[in-house]
Amino acid sequence: MCNSFGSSLWMMPFSKYCRGDDVYWKHFSKGNGGVHHSYHCSEQEPHSNYSGWPTYIANIEVPLVHAGYDAYPSLSEVTHENLTNMECGLPTQLSFSARETSDGTFFKAIEDYDPDGKRLSYQLNRLYHSDPVLNPLTPWDRPPIKTVFCIYGTDLKTEVGYYFAPSGKPYPDNWIITDVIYEIEGSLISRSGNLVDGDPGIASGDETVPYHSLSWCKSWLGPKVNITRAPQVEHDGSDVQIDMNVEHNYGEDIIPNMTRSQRGKYITYYEDSESIPGKRTAVWELDKVNHRNIVRSPVLMRELWLQMLHDIHPNAKSSFVTKVKRGPLRHEDCYWDYGKARCAWPEYCEYRYVFGDVHLGQSSVVSHHMQVSSITHIFWQIPAIMGALLLSGVGETARRILEDSDNF
DSSP states (O other), rough: OOHHHHHHHHOOOOOEEEEEEEEHHHHHHHOOOOOOOOOEEEEEEGGHHHHGSSSSEEEEOOOOOOTOOOOOOOHHHHHHHTTTTTTTTTTTTEOOHHHHSSSSSHHHTTTTOTTHHHHHHIIIIIIIIIIOOOOTSOOOOOOSEEEEEEEEEESSSSEEEEEEEEEOOOOOEEEEEEEEEEEEEEEEEESOOOOOOSSOOOSOSSSSSSSHHHGGGGOOOOOOOEEEEEEEOBBBBOOOEEEEEEOTOOOOOOOOOOOOOOOOOOOEEEEEOOOOOOOOEEEEEEETTTTTTTTGHHHHHHHHHHHHHHHHOOOSOOOOOOOOOOOOOSSSOOOOOOOTEEEETTEEEEEOOOTOOOOGGGGGGEEEGGOHHHHHHHHHHHHHHHHHHHHHHHHHHHHHHHHHTOOO
């Protein structure tokens, strides 16, 4: 239970209707830290289901009869009140929202009959509520930097809630996980296969962090946002959807009115059309990319590379590189089109046989005149010196590539 609920704290914020004292700014402006965090919630918080989370984070079975359960010396008054209308001898289920988990209500409710509860309450207070910089009891504000790129994967099965029951064994094995609640593409399902009531989002998380937490940075976008949904693979622009200058209220989520093919994977870009003065914010959502592997995704590396080149280009007219078209940038991206008996993407790729090639696809490589292979190889293998290379002759070649590809 310690590991599960400890991880839930960094998956916050729990509710946009609750705000706390802003010790974060005091730390940087006055050096004042070490104050216990407090918070207050508006009248909308009790009416928001599950404190903004998809479902209850913690669901526990509380035993009514303690015979044989040495791990539970007594029931708390709170628990006893919840059991007065239950059948004699049967356990009841208590559910706790994200707010009740974060502010310590959950741990206080179980500490009278779980010897580990008091220790967890102490850790919650010392490591989170008394943190001199970050406040887990209030929604995260935009970092005080000029440019923010928030990039994450979506639409994978991600844990959002747990069911616990007493095991009858002494501490530390006194609890067992009986079920897990997952979010998956707009629905909630338990590990046992049952649909779960709740308030799922439009998408699911990245197998580690729930979508509610990942997508919070969309609330930092400016008053007008350009939304683009494009295939992750190389494309000619025929399947790109663009919605320009979408109105957005700061602090609120933004939901695209777009479709997607079930057979393909997409990237959805939310990028400032009109930014907060002096700021630039972008959010990229990559379909079916999990938490651990996103930094190794060739698609993400391609997009970051193009955006970096765009940012240093002297003639760039916009804040973000266009997504209208994406051609191959590596030899691995080229392939043979057997229907047309030629390399696919002939403006980017050419047939060039190398001894050892056993099929036509292996001989389909990036054209010499594109000169992309060496640049991308350097980017993938030696990112530490990429900035210096982009400012040299290699950078000029890369700029010409982008211009030839209409990427500006």
